[in-house]
Amino acid sequence: MNTGPQPVADVAIIGAGVVGSAIARELAGFELSVTLLEARADVGDGTSKANTAILHTGFDAKPGTLESRLVRRGYRLLSDYAHQAGIPVEHTGALLVAWDVDELAALPALKAKAEANGYDHCEIVDAAEVYRQIPDLGTGALGGLTVPDESIICTWTTSLALATDARLRGADLLLGHKVRAVSREGGITTVRCDAGDVAARWVINAAGLGCDTVDRLFGYDRFHVTPRRGELLVFDKLARPLVNRIVLPVPTARGKGVLVSPTIYGNIMLGPTAEDLDDRTATGTSEAGFDFLLSKGRKLMPRLLGEEVTASYAGLRAAIDAGDYLIEADTGQQYLLVGGIRSTGLTSAMAVGEYVRDLLADAGLRLAPCAVIPPAPRMPNIGEAFPRPYQDPAKIGSDPEYGRVVCFCERVTAGEIRDACRSPIPPADLSGLRRRTRAMNGRCQGFYCAAEVGALFERGRPAHREASEQRKVLA
Amino acid sequence: MSGVLTPEVLIVGGGPAGLTAAARLAGRVRGEVLVLDRERQAGGIPRHSDHLGYGMRDLRTFISGPAYARRLVRAAESSGAAIRTQAMVTGWDADGNAQVTSPQGRFGIRAKAIVLATGARERPRTARLIPGDRPGGVYTTGQLQNLVHLHHGLPGHRAVVVGGELVSWSAVLTLREAGTQTVLLTTTYPSPESYAAFNLGGRLALRVPVATRTRVVRIMGRPRVEAVEIEDLGSGDRRVVECDTVVFTGDWIPDHELARQAGIELDDATRGPLTDTALRTSRPGVFAAGNLLHPVDTADVAALDGRHVADQVIAWLAGNRPDAPAVRLRAQEPFRWVAPGLLRPGDPAPSRRRLLLWPEALVRVPRVTVTQGGRVIGMRRLPWPASPGRVFRVPWSLLAAADPAGGDVTIGLYRGRAGNAG
Numbered sequence: 001m002n003t004g005p006q007p008v009a010d011v012a013i014i015g016a017g018v019v020g021s022a023i024a025r026e027l028a029g030f031e032l033s034v035t036l037l038e039a040r041a042d043v044g045d046g047t048s049k050a051n052t053a054i055l056h057t058g059f060d061a062k063p064g065t066l067e068s069r070l071v072r073r074g075y076r077l078l079s080d081y082a083h084q085a086g087i088p089v090e091h092t093g094a095l096l097v098a099w100d101v102d103e104l105a106a107l108p109a110l111k112a113k114a115e116a117n118g119y120d121h122c123e124i125v126d127a128a129e130v131y132r133q134i135p136d137l138g139t140g141a142l143g144g145l146t147v148p149d150e151s152i153i154c155t156w157t158t159s160l161a162l163a164t165d166a167r168l169r170g171a172d173l174l175l176g177h178k179v180r181a182v183s184r185e186g187g188i189t190t191v192r193c194d195a196g197d198v199a200a201r202w203v204i205n206a207a208g209l210g211c212d213t214v215d216r217l218f219g220y221d222r223f224h225v226t227p228r229r230g231e232l233l234v235f236d237k238l239a240r241p242l243v244n245r246i247v248l249p250v251p252t253a254r255g256k257g258v259l260v261s262p263t264i265y266g267n268i269m270l271g272p273t274a275e276d277l278d279d280r281t282a283t284g285t286s287e288a289g290f291d292f293l294l295s296k297g298r299k300l301m302p303r304l305l306g307e308e309v310t311a312s313y314a315g316l317r318a319a320i321d322a323g324d325y326l327i328e329a330d331t332g333q334q335y336l337l338v339g340g341i342r343s344t345g346l347t348s349a350m351a352v353g354e355y356v357r358d359l360l361a362d363a364g365l366r367l368a369p370c371a372v373i374p375p376a377p378r379m380p381n382i383g384e385a386f387p388r389p390y391q392d393p394a395k396i397g398s399d400p401e402y403g404r405v406v407c408f409c410e411r412v413t414a415g416e417i418r419d420a421c422r423s424p425i426p427p428a429d430l431s432g433l434r435r436r437t438r439a440m441n442g443r444c445q446g447f448y449c450a451a452e453v454g455a456l457f458e459r460g461r462p463a464h465r466e467a468s469e470q471r472k473v474l475a
Numbered sequence: 476m477s478g479v480l481t482p483e484v485l486i487v488g489g490g491p492a493g494l495t496a497a498a499r500l501a502g503r504v505r506g507e508v509l510v511l512d513r514e515r516q517a518g519g520i521p522r523h524s525d526h527l528g529y530g531m532r533d534l535r536t537f538i539s540g541p542a543y544a545r546r547l548v549r550a551a552e553s554s555g556a557a558i559r560t561q562a563m564v565t566g567w568d569a570d571g572n573a574q575v576t577s578p579q580g581r582f583g584i585r586a587k588a589i590v591l592a593t594g595a596r597e598r599p600r601t602a603r604l605i606p607g608d609r610p611g612g613v614y615t616t617g618q619l620q621n622l623v624h625l626h627h628g629l630p631g632h633r634a635v636v637v638g639g640e641l642v643s644w645s646a647v648l649t650l651r652e653a654g655t656q657t658v659l660l661t662t663t664y665p666s667p668e669s670y671a672a673f674n675l676g677g678r679l680a681l682r683v684p685v686a687t688r689t690r691v692v693r694i695m696g697r698p699r700v701e702a703v704e705i706e707d708l709g710s711g712d713r714r715v716v717e718c719d720t721v722v723f724t725g726d727w728i729p730d731h732e733l734a735r736q737a738g739i740e741l742d743d744a745t746r747g748p749l750t751d752t753a754l755r756t757s758r759p760g761v762f763a764a765g766n767l768l769h770p771v772d773t774a775d776v777a778a779l780d781g782r783h784v785a786d787q788v789i790a791w792l793a794g795n796r797p798d799a800p801a802v803r804l805r806a807q808e809p810f811r812w813v814a815p816g817l818l819r820p821g822d823p824a825p826s827r828r829r830l831l832l833w834p835e836a837l838v839r840v841p842r843v844t845v846t847q848g849g850r851v852i853g854m855r856r857l858p859w860p861a862s863p864g865r866v867f868r869v870p871w872s873l874l875a876a877a878d879p880a881g882g883d884v885t886i887g888l889y890r891g892r893a894g895n896a897g
Contacts, residue, residue: 238735285606287692294604308728311601390565393581400578405563408513411576445599446614448514451621 008188009035009172010365012200014179014214017048018155018349019341020206021162026353027360028169031368035198036163036171037191039178039210041428042435044159047208048346049435050230050283050315052272053264055079055089055151056347059114059122060251065324067344068117070355074348078158079151081350084376085161087154088264088383094150094246095125095133097141099299103250104142110250111145121148136242138299150246154264155346156435157379162349164377164424169370173425174198179207182217184333202365204356206338209280209318218335223326225339227280227316230272231289233297236443237384239268239307247300258296260304265410265438266384267310270297276319285314310443317343327352329359336360377424380416382438389413406456407449409442414456421460433457478582482509482557484788485573485586487564487733490519491774492765493592494547495533495781496788497556503785504792508556509584511575513563517551518544519594520617521774523624526648532775532827533782541624543774566736588788591748591756591763592781593730595770597642600694600723607694610701616646616724623653631719635703636660636683637691640725640864641773647681650722657681659716661689661705664863666837694721725864727770737761744812745769751801751817752825753787754780759796762788769814769831772866776827783826797822802847802879807887809836809861820879828871832886834861842889845873852876854889861888 011027013020016038024036040046055078058071082089098104107124114122123146130144131137167173177193182203184190191198207214212225240262249257263269273289290312297304319342320326326339336359338352345352361367381388389395389402390411396403401415420427420436427433430440430453439453440446446453458464483506486493493510494517501508516522521529524540531537534546551558562577564584572583597615612631614622619630634655636646639662647657665688686705692713693704702717729747740757742749747770748756748763756763764784765777801819806812810832815825838861845853853873861867869886877884 238732284608287606290604290606308598308602309604312604312606390563390576391581396576396578396580403576403578403580404561405513405565405576408563411563411565413576443602444596444615444617445601447596447599447617448621450614450618452515454622 007033007199009033009198009200011035011202011204011360012037012189012191012198013204013206014191015206015208015211016043016163016173016175017046017206017208018044018159018162019208019338019345019352020204021159021166022349022353023204023206023338023356024166024171025162025169026350026357028166028171029370029373031370034166034171035200036166036173037177037179037193037198038173038175041175042432043163043173043175043425044156044435045432047316047318048155048159050232050313051155051343051346052230052232052259052261052269053153053155053346054246054261055153056344057119057147057149058117058344058347059119059147059150060110061117061344062323063113063116066327067325067348070325070348070351071344072118073354074351077350077354078153078347081161081376082153082158085165086379086381087157087161088381088386089151089153090262090264090383090385091149091151092245092262094147094248095130096145096147096248096250097130097137098143098250099140101142106250107143107145114147119149122146133245134243134247136301136303137247138302140299147248152246152262152264153346154383157382158346158349160425160436161377161379164379167424168374168377175428179214179217187334189334202334202336202360204336204338208341209316211318211337211339212320215337215339218330218333220337223320223322223339226319226321227277227282228319229275229277229282229314229316231285231293231312231314232269232271233290233293233309234263234311234313235268235270235304236308236310237266239304240266242301242303243268258293258300260297260300264383264385265441268304270300270304272315277316280316283314283316285312289314308443311441311445325352327355327359329363331363334363380419380436382436389416406452407437407439407442409444410438412437412439417453417456418460421457421462426462427457430454430457479572480509480582480584482507482584482586483792484508484588484590485584486510486590486592487573488512488519488592488594488765489517489548489558489560490592490594490765491521491547491778492594492781492784493590494518494551495778496590496592496764496785497551497558498547498554499782499785500788501551501554501556503789506587509586510551510556510558511562511564512558512560515560517548517558517560519774523620524645525620525624525652526645529774533778534775540774547778564733566733571737587760588791589761590784590788591734591761591767592765593733593767595727595729595766597724598726598728600721602728603723603726605691605694608697610694610696610699612700612719613694613721614723616642616649616722619646619722620649623649629653630655631699632656633658633718634720634722635691635716635718636722636724638662638724638726639664642771643724643864644681646722646724647683650720651681655720657683658718659684659686661686661691663688663690663708664837691721727766729767729770731767734763734767742812742814742816744806745814745816747814749816751797751819752815752822753790753797754784754815755787755797760791769812769866772831776866780826787823799879802877802881803883804830805883805885806832807885809834809838809888810867810886811835813886818874818877818879818884824871829868830871830874830886832867832869834867835863837862838888841867843869843873844887844889845877845884846887847877847881847884
């Protein structure tokens, strides 16, 4: 164990969600030492993991806001990056459906808003066209607005790819580092964590649900995060033919309302609810939430309710009292806040990275691009619309483990579980394995496979592998 | 390995139904009889139900689940059937060939006849829409028995078992063997007589407290379950029961994915393929057997389905094609479903000459009625109770007067003057 003086990082980023990971990746492309701290045992394990996983065009952002700008830019950046890194994206398009005359009357203004946001592909369509596009929609739709470029993406792979890329570019990733306190002396901030202290010249707060708490450690009191719980129901893959695009409600004051959407894993998602809470750990689901979603679902798509529910989730969005992202640098303390990043943050994350980079440059941080930047990592595909190992004769031929299906519902092979365990950021637990492979995420929820997957995971974990290699050496 | 295999008969699923069908078919058809199972070992669910009670009706014996599974595998193999494990049918290609993934490669299978015997699974907590935290320590019986018997994993110390079916007691036995006390068994059914078969063992030998007319409304605890909240369906009262393990049992759903992918018509009530008494599905040459059709009956009944379907497959291979239209069999309250669901003139009697029905209420002395076109065409008092959580069997002879052109045939119970059967 190194007990000597810790080296000082040029930049420490608090929070390895999708936004913190994107910032770390961006900055690690320069001659800077970058440390990414995460309170939890895995990247993308907070608010990022329970996102509705839509790659937004930004058509409905508030025009002129930073959010609008960064979502628009982020859409392009992440689309390109997804292509390089193998993050699954499906360009399904979306349709906003108006269910009453007020909603119908609101459509022209939404179209104009989209245009003000630089997005001019929206079209207002009549009820007949709505039902042509979504034949299984419940009765009573009056019309709609198309958003042809809204897409679905794998939120889990996105966070993981960005964090992996940051590591490949030389950033340090410190998991299990919850920030307790900060102190500043001689131009260096010491970030105090139970697991050890981290010293850095600049500190970036991308702590998501915790970012107001961290902000206060720097002496600020400028906003408050209200956890807004969103519960989601995920329906069986056999329901997938019912919905081939994202079905959005006309937005109201309390967020975007309940949507029905295909998921990148081939399921159908119904949700989210929107419930403001005090408890920042309340990721449980509720009876009221389920009842609400089922009543919405019954109206939106009655046939959907005849299918089985595969999973339910609850995620917390980091809602703040401001109407926009809050990204500000404090040059004196060399501290930068990235706050108020709502569910659009999945789309905007890479643009937030660029924006943060520019703010740091303006504040005097010297940015010299690295001479050599490694290519983006190639992530294992867990998207349903793209080839997976179990379907690939060449891959199975070269390694039979890709032909050994162990999670039957999701068709996850032993080879993929092994690969996840050996990846640059291996899963810390079974939940992490689920997010990397889909194992046990299917309709049986482990009835058939949990014991087998659990055993493979235990055998494949780095700790176990090291121990067995040591035993080999000793023998 | 790639390309296309061409066995005479493909059986998907190597549980009791599939293996028994294979044992009877092999040697009696010209080509190969191939059983595919996606698990490491064939045998199906009995492999990890490590307690006595298997093989009574089909093998006239009384052995444990694992011993039963081994015996069925041996019987299929010694009759000449080929069994391939770790071979999963993942779908169908445009020509209707099965697409298979295995460590030996990805390949297709074109068979003259196919038997789907993919069984059923218990609905997990998510499908039952039980809200709350999502901690570890929440299982289905299948998962629990897998952990305990195949992988020697250990659950906790205090378990709540949810469900009042036969399998619920199987879960209690497994927990006991693993050193876990079942502190409560909850069932939404109103009376403990509902599971009469295990009642004696349950209440005396196992000493399991039973909460009837009770449902679980919330799971609590992180990272491991700490308690469940339960509700009395009568009074609406709720209370919290501390536990570190929850087992969701029963509430079976057929594993119908392959059937649906093949475009085979399902029975709305069983959620399995709709078949006639020859166990033909809506797709010519594709048959179904076992708990895929009736979620769920005991393993030996599934096995006897396999024996029944084998004879029908042989008839199909010999060129026997049904041409008469079928009438639909329908279940009436208190039954949720009846299987098989089609009655076709000229077809054989169903397996064991019994129709299978799923009761949702206890009727001690049921008087079964068969009606068609508003007319009662059969009625008989049966000497065994209709008991929720267990399949109820109705002799085929009750349908003797059914008119093949007379429309739907409905099976229910006679509601006497008191409005209550029995």
